[in-house]
Amino acid sequence: MRSGPASALLRRLGFLGGYRAVWNYHARQNAREAIFSGSTEESFEEAGRRDAERILRLASPGARVLNIGCGIGRVEKYLASGVGELHAVDISGGMIARARARLAGLPNVFLRKVAPAEFLRAFPDSHFDLVFSLLVLQHIEKEDAFLYLEDARRVLRPNGTLFVQFPNLRSPEYTRSFLDVLRNRPRSPGRVRPYTEEELRHWMAMLDFEIVSLAIEAGARGDAEIYVTARKP
DSSP, X not given: OOOSHHHHHXXXXXXXXXXXXXXXXXXHHOHHHHHSTTOOHHHHHHXXXXXXXXXXXXXXXXXXXXXXXXXTTTTHHHHGGGSSEEEEEESOHHHHHHHHHHTTXXXXXXXXXXXXXXXXXXXXXXXXXXXXXXXXXXXXXXXXXXXXXXXXXXXXXXXXXXXXXXEBTTSHHHHHHXXXXXXXXXXXXXXXXXXXXXXXXXXHHHTTOEEEEXXXXXXXXXXXXXXXXEEOO
16 A cells, blocks of 8 residues: 555554445546556556456356355446356455446346454355355455455365465565555554465365366566466365
8 A cells, every 4th residue: 555644544444444445445436547556547457347258257157156256346347147146246346336236237136244353254154155255364364364365265166266366475565565554553454464375275275176277377576476276166
């Protein structure tokens, strides 16, 4: 997160109100920039289309799909027509409101605001064919990210698919990002938390997911993002 008055305010908001306060602030100010830093309107939409295409390769036309952290519906806009049901959760009421406006007219999209510690309790066991999360789990405490993945396993049907993205600590971009926030006090709960491939492989084993593929790509050196596709046995 950038330094300066805005970052100081976000750290203060996070100290007072946690994740929800920070992302409601972003929903009011500049949701696109907060969700996809450095994007233009065109590149934001193109990234949404590309990510929807990734997910559609993993989902059948009638699949029941869940997105953890929908924001303003960046991916849902392009994914909805290719699946049976598309459910999405977010802790920010402001983001959900903007997503409802963006996705109006898509009858198979269902949006839900969740409490920060609610995780996926609103959904029954073995309910989804595919659960995904992009550009979201990196912004929450690692313990909470793990609990989301644990709950994702519960709501996936047997042989269901998990598709998630995490920033790679070993990349120059995220090494710098990690160092930039070390001495911030208080630290914003919305800051990026980088991971390593080894860490994520261990998490998948702990959660009893079978890794189908693990791809490292993007960024200046081609190693900024880690994409994990895993199966629930």
